[in-house]
Structures are given as structure tokens and as C-alpha cells.
Amino acid sequence: MREDREEAPLIGARLPRVSVEGFEGPLDLLLELVEDRQLDILSVRLGDLAGEYLARVRAIGVLPADEAASFLWLASRLVLLKARSLLPSLEPLSPEDEAVSEEELRARLIEYAAVRQRAALLGERIRSGERAFHREGGTVELPPRGGDTDALAAAWSRVLAIAARARREEAEVPAERYSVEQRTREIEEIVAREGSVSFVTLLGADPSLSFAVVTFISLLDLYRRAMIDLEQDELFADIRITKKQAPAAKGAGAAGTERKGSVGAQRAGE
Amino acid sequence: MRSELANRIEAVLFVAEKPVSRSELARIGGATPRQLDVALAELGGGYEGTGLRLQHDGDEWQIVTTPEAAPYVAAYLGADRLRVSPASLETLAVIAYRQPVLRTDVERVRGVACGEMIRALMERDLVRMAGRAEEPGSPLLYGTTSRFLGEFGLRSLKDLPTARDLPPPPGTRVAGTAAAS
Numbered sequence: 001m002r003e004d005r006e007e008a009p010l011i012g013a014r015l016p017r018v019s020v021e022g023f024e025g026p027l028d029l030l031l032e033l034v035e036d037r038q039l040d041i042l043s044v045r046l047g048d049l050a051g052e053y054l055a056r057v058r059a060i061g062v063l064p065a066d067e068a069a070s071f072l073w074l075a076s077r078l079v080l081l082k083a084r085s086l087l088p089s090l091e092p093l094s095p096e097d098e099a100v101s102e103e104e105l106r107a108r109l110i111e112y113a114a115v116r117q118r119a120a121l122l123g124e125r126i127r128s129g130e131r132a133f134h135r136e137g138g139t140v141e142l143p144p145r146g147g148d149t150d151a152l153a154a155a156w157s158r159v160l161a162i163a164a165r166a167r168r169e170e171a172e173v174p175a176e177r178y179s180v181e182q183r184t185r186e187i188e189e190i191v192a193r194e195g196s197v198s199f200v201t202l203l204g205a206d207p208s209l210s211f212a213v214v215t216f217i218s219l220l221d222l223y224r225r226a227m228i229d230l231e232q233d234e235l236f237a238d239i240r241i242t243k244k245q246a247p248a249a250k251g252a253g254a255a256g257t258e259r260k261g262s263v264g265a266q267r268a269g270e
Numbered sequence: 271m272r273s274e275l276a277n278r279i280e281a282v283l284f285v286a287e288k289p290v291s292r293s294e295l296a297r298i299g300g301a302t303p304r305q306l307d308v309a310l311a312e313l314g315g316g317y318e319g320t321g322l323r324l325q326h327d328g329d330e331w332q333i334v335t336t337p338e339a340a341p342y343v344a345a346y347l348g349a350d351r352l353r354v355s356p357a358s359l360e361t362l363a364v365i366a367y368r369q370p371v372l373r374t375d376v377e378r379v380r381g382v383a384c385g386e387m388i389r390a391l392m393e394r395d396l397v398r399m400a401g402r403a404e405e406p407g408s409p410l411l412y413g414t415t416s417r418f419l420g421e422f423g424l425r426s427l428k429d430l431p432t433a434r435d436l437p438p439p440p441g442t443r444v445a446g447t448a449a450a451s
Contacts, residue, residue, distance in 0.1 A: 025357075025382035070382050108381070115379055119356065119363035121431035122422055126352055130423035132325055132334035133343045135287050 047081030289330030370411035
């Protein structure tokens with residue numbers, strides 16, 4: 001009853017869903033009942049469907065817990081409506097109770113019916129292959145100009161340049177081992193002590209590939225955790241790493257770093 | 271003859287791989303918004319009867335192929351047809367017609383949890399975050415993407431297929447304003 005199966009990945013296929021009879025949820029099941037019996041959605045007494053609804057839910061077998069809850073919620077509403085129709089003197093117990101009147105449920109069902117119809121219309125467009133294509137891929141993405149992301153892009157290209165150079169050397173020199181955690185701590189200490197430091201300084205004169213990569217990743221991590229600020233005057237220029245200012249002083253740059261433990265910013269690497 | 275402005279924006283849209291905003295087109299083309307609208311209409315009109323057409327997601331414009339040409343383009347690209355489970359399609363339908371919409375609203379309409387499904391639709395670039403609601407907790411609002419329009423061959427959100435034989439959904443949050451801007 002539902003559509004053909006092909007090769008392409010199916011969105012939502014891996015997700016837990018109730019599909020024994022192809023029902024997508026309690027409202028779907030209720031709507032199926034209405035439609036199967038060719039009842040008028042606007043006038044059907046929903047409480048009358050309680051028995052059949054429960055029978056269908058029972059037939060579903062295994063339900064994921066969250067799905068079961070929503071199925072049972074609707075079941076309880078239907079039973080309540082049924083009870084009210086049998087015992088008209090039954091008064092609503094609470095405002096919350098009142099909110100699940102037959103009209104409310106009917107409105108939801110109608111709304112859901114509209115959604116299902118719209119979904120079918122959209123599905124029809126997919127099946128008929130009515131689709132538009134646009135150009136994709138091919139153009140070189142130029143690095144953006146200005147701002148902190150530039151610093152990262154440029155620094156990365158610098159790391160790559162070092163990597164290209166280091167690849168030759170690493171064949172001979174046994175690789176040193178660095179951990180990002182260790183290097184992050186080191187940089188944190190340097191920045192706390194100096195107030196500000198340049199990327200070139202951090203890399204040293206002739207860094208190995210792994211050292212450069214670890215340093216770069218550490219900077220990314222620190223930046224992500226808002227421990228440092230990155231600054232760069234122009235593309236591919238050196239990057240200045242400063243200790244993150246208090247929010248009010250954001251963007252003030254490296255100058256005038258006055259906080260406990262670091263008196264006056266030493267300008268390393270300049 | 272087509273206007274010089276229409277030619278300029280056509281050239282830009284031709285090389286662009288993602289939708290270009292109206293304001294950017296106006297800036298690049300050296301035109302006022304009003305002139306741009308005229309040029310866009312001219313450009314779109316000029317594509318009638320060709321294999322291309324203009325598509326726009328709000329103010330974001332793009333040149334795309336026509337649905338009629340889709341089988342051939344798909345054959346050339348070896349493109350797979352989009353496949354969406356019925357449940358995801360329902361979720362997508364609620365978002366498309368109601369956007370911007372809260373997850374809780376989608377779930378209320380469908381009667382089941384939809385968080386995972388929305389995430390999967392976002393991964394496939396059919397759904398995007400469309401801001402936050404001005405409500406306690408500022409919950410996320412969701413809307414559809416340009417890719418959504420493309421996959422379903424819609425020129426814009428105004429092109430969403432309409433079902434006329436049902437009464438309007440009751441309690442609609444932002445009925446009618448979804449497609450605007």
C-alpha cells in the first residue's frame with residue numbers, strides 16, 4: 001500500500017516508528033478507522049470508535065515506549081468520550097479534562113487529515129519526479145575576509161604548509177609525541193603569563209608536523225571554550241592569541257591586560 | 271531585448287551555487303530593489319518555455335532546471351530520487367505549510383514525537399532552523415530550505431500544493447503568513 005522501495009537512502013527509515021499496519025501514530029490510526037468505515041469526520045461520534053481503536057492497538061504488538069504512550073493517551077480520550085456519551089450526567093472533572101472534549105479531538109483529527117493529505121500531495125510530487133536542479137560544486141571557495149574565522153583559515157593553511165615541509169623530515173626523525181590536552185595546558189599557561197602571544201611564537205622556529213597540528217587543535221579548542229581571543233591584521237599574517245577579555249571589554253585587543261597574575265602584556269613574538 | 275540589469279543578475283545567478291539574496295543582487299547589479307524586482311520578473315518571464323526557471327525561497331533567488339527537464343538532468347547526474355518515509359513526509363508537510371513552526375506544534379499535530387525526524391530532515395538539508403519563538407525558553411522554530419523547494423519542484427513556497435476539499439485547520443498559529451518574505 002505504501003510506496004515502492006528503491007535504492008536511495010530513505011529519510012526517516014531508521015527511526016523507530018509504528019508501521020505494523022502502516023500507521024504513523026495514534027491520530028493516523030483513528031483517521032484510518034474513520035475512513036475505512038466511510039464515516040463523516042465532521043459528525044462521527046468519536047467515542048463510538050473507542051472499542052475498535054483499542055482492538056487495533058492491541059493487534060499492533062510491540063510498541064516503543066514513547067509511541068505506546070501516545071497511543072494510550074488517545075485511547076483514554078476515546079474511552080472518556082464514550083463514557084460521557086453513555087452517562088451524559090458525567091461532568092468534566094477539571095479544566096484539563098475539559099480541554100479534551102470531543103470538539104478538541106475532532107479538530108485535531110481534521111487538522112491531521114489535512115496534514116496527511118498535504119504529505120500525500122508532496123509525496124506525489126516526488127513520485128512524478130517534478131524536481132528542480134541547480135548548479136552544485138565546482139567553484140573554489142575563497143577564504144572569507146576579515147574576522148576571527150580568517151585567522152583560523154589562514155592558520156590552517158600555514159599548518160598545511162608546515163606539514164608539507166615536515167613530511168620530508170619525519171622520515172628520518174623519530175616523531176615526538178604531543179597530546180592536545182598537554183599542549184592546551186601549556187598554551188593556557190603561556191597566555192595567562194604573557195597575556196598575549198603570537199601563533200609563530202607558539203610554533204617555534206622549526207616545528208614538526210605533529211607539534212604544529214597539536215598546537216593548532218589546542219588553539220581551536222581554547223577558542224571554542226572561549227578561553228582565548230584570536231586576532232589577525234590581514235590574511236595569512238601572524239595570529240595574535242590573547243586571553244579572553246571580560247565580556248564588556250570584548251574586542252579591546254591585547255593592550256591593557258590587567259588581571260590578577262598578569263601585569264602588563266608582554267608582547268611575545270613581535 | 272532584455273534589460274542590462276536582467277542580464278547581469280542572470281550571469282550572477284548562473285554561476286552561483288547557492289541562492290543569492292535580493293539585497294545582494296541589487297548591490298551587485300547596482301540597482302534599487304524596485305528595479306531589481308522588475309529585472310527578476312523579466313528574467314523569470316524570459317525562461318518561459320525553456321529548460322530553466324527562477325526559484326526563490328523568500329528573498330533568496332536561484333536559477334534551477336524545470337521539473338519537465340528533471341528526468342534528463344537526473345539521468346545525466348545519476349541522481350537518486352529523494353526518498354522520504356510517510357512519517358517524515360508528514361513532518362515535512364507540517365513544517366512546510368506552517369513555517370516557522372515549533373517542534374511541539376509539529377508533534378501536537380501529528381500526535382507523536384518528531385524530534386528525531388526533524389533532525390534527520392535537517393541533516394538532509396530539507397529543514398532548517400528559522401529563528402526562535404518569543405516564548406519562555408525561546409524554543410527553536412523550523413522552516414524549509416531552498417533544497418526543499420528544489421526537491422519538490424516548487425518555484426516558491428506559494429507553489430505548495432493546496433488541498434481545497436478540507437476545512438481550514440483549526441487553531442492554526444500563523445496561517446497564511448508562512449510563505450511571505
